[in-house]
Amino acid sequence: MSSTAEHRASDRWAVLAVGLVAAPLAAGLVFMVLYSLGVVGMLADGFTLLHWARVLGDARTWITLGFSVWVGAASMAASLGLALALHAAFGAGARERESESVGLWYAPLAVPPLVAALFSVTVLGSAGLLSRLAHAFGWIASPREFPSPVYSRSGAGIVITHVALVTPFLVLLFERLARNERLACLAETARTLGATAAQTWMRVRLPVLMRAATPALCVYFLALTGALEVPLLVGAQYPPMISVAIERRFSQFDISTRPEAYALATLYAVLSAAVLLSVFSVRRKRERRERGA
Amino acid sequence: MMRRALVTALTMLGLGCIALLALLSVARRWPWPAVVPVGLQVRQWREVLDPASGVGGAALRSSIMAVTVAALATLGGFVTSRGVARHPQRHRLLMMLNLPFAVSPVVLGVSLSYFFLRFDLAGHAAGVVIAQFIVAYAYAVILLSGFWNPEVAALIELAVTFGADRVQVWRRVLLPLARPLLVLCLLQTFLISWFDYALTLVVGAGRVSTLTTALYQYFGSGDLRLAATCALLLLAPPLAAIALHQRLASAAVAAQWEA
Numbered sequence: 395m396s397s398t399a400e401h402r403a404s405d406r407w408a409v410l411a412v413g414l415v416a417a418p419l420a421a422g423l424v425f426m427v428l429y430s431l432g433v434v435g436m437l438a439d440g441f442t443l444l445h446w447a448r449v450l451g452d453a454r455t456w457i458t459l460g461f462s463v464w465v466g467a468a469s470m471a472a473s474l475g476l477a478l479a480l481h482a483a484f485g486a487g488a489r490e491r492e493s494e495s496v497g498l499w500y501a502p503l504a505v506p507p508l509v510a511a512l513f514s515v516t517v518l519g520s521a522g523l524l525s526r527l528a529h530a531f532g533w534i535a536s537p538r539e540f541p542s543p544v545y546s547r548s549g550a551g552i553v554i555t556h557v558a559l560v561t562p563f564l565v566l567l568f569e570r571l572a573r574n575e576r577l578a579c580l581a582e583t584a585r586t587l588g589a590t591a592a593q594t595w596m597r598v599r600l601p602v603l604m605r606a607a608t609p610a611l612c613v614y615f616l617a618l619t620g621a622l623e624v625p626l627l628v629g630a631q632y633p634p635m636i637s638v639a640i641e642r643r644f645s646q647f648d649i650s651t652r653p654e655a656y657a658l659a660t661l662y663a664v665l666s667a668a669v670l671l672s673v674f675s676v677r678r679k680r681e682r683r684e685r686g687a
Numbered sequence: 688m689m690r691r692a693l694v695t696a697l698t699m700l701g702l703g704c705i706a707l708l709a710l711l712s713v714a715r716r717w718p719w720p721a722v723v724p725v726g727l728q729v730r731q732w733r734e735v736l737d738p739a740s741g742v743g744g745a746a747l748r749s750s751i752m753a754v755t756v757a758a759l760a761t762l763g764g765f766v767t768s769r770g771v772a773r774h775p776q777r778h779r780l781l782m783m784l785n786l787p788f789a790v791s792p793v794v795l796g797v798s799l800s801y802f803f804l805r806f807d808l809a810g811h812a813a814g815v816v817i818a819q820f821i822v823a824y825a826y827a828v829i830l831l832s833g834f835w836n837p838e839v840a841a842l843i844e845l846a847v848t849f850g851a852d853r854v855q856v857w858r859r860v861l862l863p864l865a866r867p868l869l870v871l872c873l874l875q876t877f878l879i880s881w882f883d884y885a886l887t888l889v890v891g892a893g894r895v896s897t898l899t900t901a902l903y904q905y906f907g908s909g910d911l912r913l914a915a916t917c918a919l920l921l922l923a924p925p926l927a928a929i930a931l932h933q934r935l936a937s938a939a940v941a942a943q944w945e946a
Binding site for chain 1: 689690693694701704707708711719720721722763764766767768769770771773774776778779780782783784785786787788789790791792793794795797798799800801802821824825828878881882884885888889899902903906911914915918921922925926928929
């Protein structure tokens with residue numbers, strides 16, 4: 395096959411690949427916009443901005459969005475800190491060889507979010523294992539006295555469950571990135587040039603790891619912000635996280651809330667896509683600039 | 688020394704979680720403040736495994752759906768990822784393939800609900816499989832595009848120079864080379880479907896029962912013992928698969944981000 399023909403075939407496969415993913419997303423987005431504007435759907439009464447006005451004017455929308463971003467950011471920050479600490483403890487010493495401790499991190503990958511939430515309830519709930527142990531030690535007299543993070547309005551239970559789910563993924567990611575970026579060699583060079591252990595971490599390891607991991611961390615952050623299962627099982631009734639709020643409005647018996655569900659879903663889809671596109675674009679521009687320099 | 692202690696502590700923690708679920712699944716009663724159950728019984732297991740409970744059927748449906756999604760996504764992903772990896776706009780395409788993970792699965796399900804209703808796929812396992820396929824396929828392309836590196840391109844060229852035709856290149860060069868990554872991709876895409884609750888809830892419209900929906904129903908009804916029994920059924924296949932492929936997976940996790 396000639397080079398041009400090969401490239402054309404390659405282009406066709408690429409178009410198919412993106413089309414299979416992007417086309418349904420784009421079609422879904424257009425449908426949601428039209429439905430929320432009253433143009434299509436069972437409740438279509440002609441073009442109206444009423445549903446959008448209701449969603450955007452409702453303080454609960456912004457509380458829900460803010461709460462989701464807070465839970466996503468807190469989960470991500472805590473997981474990141476813990477994963478970096480564990481990477482330092484387990485993987486930072488490994489050079490080109492596979493770290494013997496890596497295998498440990500695969501087991502949690504077999505735990506679905508629903509099961510992780512169940513763990514949280516049975517361990518951290520007000521009648522959970524820790525509460526029973528606290529009673530056995532004589533620290534509390536009734537389940538109500540136990541400061542359970544589960545079902546708390548601060549979202550602490552959701553954050554703890556997310557951290558337990560995401561940290562192993564991040565440890566594996568850092569382990570792999572450290573090997574790909576030859577971090578051990580870079581660190582050794584820095585040490586040879588007189589850097590202290592702390593300087594090596596802050597000036598070499600951390601920047602290299604964070605830079606390589608930025609797209610993955612961005613996707614993880616968005617996935618945590620839009621999570622459904624853990625907030626559904628471990629979260630308080632109010633404030634709900636964004637996915638729970640959309641699902642509630644969408645699956646209500648009274649379908650009059652459906653246009654609002656579509657408006658809320660559109661708002662979140664646009665915001666999350668914008669965050670993803672910005673992070674990837676900034677990274678791409680920086681790479682181009684560096685290549686040019 | 689400290690590292691070993693940490694490994695031991697984390698291993699004990701993991702085993703402790705499984706043991707807690709196992710204990711809960713055979714507990715007769717576990718009233719507060721008892722630290723261990725008051726009596727043991729296998730009634731929960733009998734109830735969950737009873738055909739009348741529907742959990743067996745849900746497990747079978749989950750398995751069939753997950754195997755279908757994994758096979759289609761991996762096959763499709765392997766064939767098309769080459770086009771993405773070699774495309775001049777590769778980074779832009781990979782960014783677009785990340786979109787299903789950025790927008791919540793609930794938003795994905797809600798946005799596609801009209802089309803599923805129109806094509807009579809809402810409330811059917813086939814509809815849920817199609818919705819899960821979109822996510823799993825995007826993941827497969829991202830993961831497998833890392834395979835098409837300059838070394839692989841050089842090997843293909845070498846095989847062609849020695850007279851291999853296109854079928855021989857795929858059979859004798861590409862498939863053996865990609866096997867570990869393909870197995871990992873199969874496993875990961877299987878898990879995407881096996882773990883899914885959001886798409887099953889929204890697209891399945893409460894009419895497609897899987898292990899995750901069964902677990903949620905038991906949890907919602909307040910019976911944590913039955914939920915724990917269901918959770919163990921949900922954990923068993925991925926734990927077994929990960930134990931089998933631990934070494935293989937270690938070579939390729941995060942490969943997608945190299946792209």
